[in-house]
Amino acid sequence: MAHVEDIKIVLVDDHTLFRNGMKGLLDSRKGYRVTGEFSDGAEFVDGLESIDADVVFMDISMPVMNGDEATRLALQRRPEMRIVSLSMFGEDQYCIRMANAGAKGFLRKDSSIDTVFEAIDVVMAGDEYFSDEMLHSIRLSMRGNGDNPDTLSEREVDVLLGICRGLSTQEIADALYISKRTVDAHRANILEKTGCKNTASLVVYAIKNQLVEI
Numbered sequence: 487m488a489h490v491e492d493i494k495i496v497l498v499d500d501h502t503l504f505r506n507g508m509k510g511l512l513d514s515r516k517g518y519r520v521t522g523e524f525s526d527g528a529e530f531v532d533g534l535e536s537i538d539a540d541v542v543f544m545d546i547s548m549p550v551m552n553g554d555e556a557t558r559l560a561l562q563r564r565p566e567m568r569i570v571s572l573s574m575f576g577e578d579q580y581c582i583r584m585a586n587a588g589a590k591g592f593l594r595k596d597s598s599i600d601t602v603f604e605a606i607d608v609v610m611a612g613d614e615y616f617s618d619e620m621l622h623s624i625r626l627s628m629r630g631n632g633d634n635p636d637t638l639s640e641r642e643v644d645v646l647l648g649i650c651r652g653l654s655t656q657e658i659a660d661a662l663y664i665s666k667r668t669v670d671a672h673r674a675n676i677l678e679k680t681g682c683k684n685t686a687s688l689v690v691y692a693i694k695n696q697l698v699e700i
Contacts, residue, residue, distance in 0.1 A: 492519040493606060496539040498530045498556065499572065500548045504595070508543070511599045518606065527556025534563055541606050542569045544589070546580050554580065557587040568609040582694075585687035591615040592686070613652065614686045637679050643697060645672040649685060650692045 495512055497505045497520060509520045521538050524530040528551040530537075530544075542560070546553040557569050570591030571584040581592055590609040593602065597617050608615040638646065641662070648658035648669075655673075659666045682688045691697075 492517055493610060494519055494521045494538050494540045495606070496520070496522040496524070496530075496537055496542045498524045498527060498542060498548070498553070499545040500525050501545075508602075512602070515603065518603070527551030527553055531556050531559050534560060537564075539567060541609060542567055543593075544569050544571055544584075546571055546573045546584060554583040554587045557584060557589055561588040570605055570609060570615070582687055582690045585690050586683050588684070589686060593617045614689065616686075616689060638676060642672050642676050642679075645669055646676055646688060646692055646697065649673070650689050650697075 495518060497508055499505050499508075502525070505523050509523065512518050512520050522533075524533065526548045527544070530542075531551065544553040544557055548556075553571060557571070560567060560569065568591070569589045570593060571581065571589045572593055572595050573581065574595050584592065591605045591614065593605055593615075594617060597605075601617050605615040605617065644662055645658055648661060653661070655666050655669050659669045662669070676688065677683070680688065680691050682691050
């Protein structure tokens with residue numbers, strides 16, 4: 487039987503007690519192992535060359551360098567890293583900055599440990615992850631502060647909703663009775679119109695404009 491390596495995890499947070507608690511919980515489950523800890527974004531970026539990580543949990547608000555800047559710089563040099571943002575209640579309005587920086591997962595710090603492991607497994611599979619707590623918080627923090635969803639056509643909204651539900655391009659095409667190429671074209675138009683850079687920021691946009699029900 488082939489040996490399955492542990493998923494390697496790095497923690498970037500300026501609160502030592504939080505890091506210690508999370509490390510203990512992560513290391514306690516077979517198949518997951520914390521391989522590094524950093525107290526701020528600059529320290530993490532400076533040590534990138536020696537970091538061995540599949541998933542990085544990144545605090546948003548830290549001294550010296552915030553999580554969104556550290557995420558952007560890290561992914562320029564190590565694009566294979568999967569970065570999951572961590573936020574306290576009240577910081578969720580910064581989620582779109584983390585999404586634009588390239589974060590793949592979004593968790594509140596009061597999420598359950600089972601949610602943390604679920605996020606790891608989802609981003610390791612190549613998908614984006616939003617915890618239910620984070621989705622609710624984003625919607626509350628952005629209520630009444632939307633952009634202008636009227637710039638999207640009805641069909642573009644349909645495609646956007648499919649993206650938010652985690653459907654593949656083929657699944658969206660099948661559901662809307664259109665081709666995959668047409669879905670790709672709509673997705674490109676949506677990105678251009680909304681100014682979003684990736685799927686994660688599209689999800690935030692949809693929540694912000696109350697296009698999806700949470």
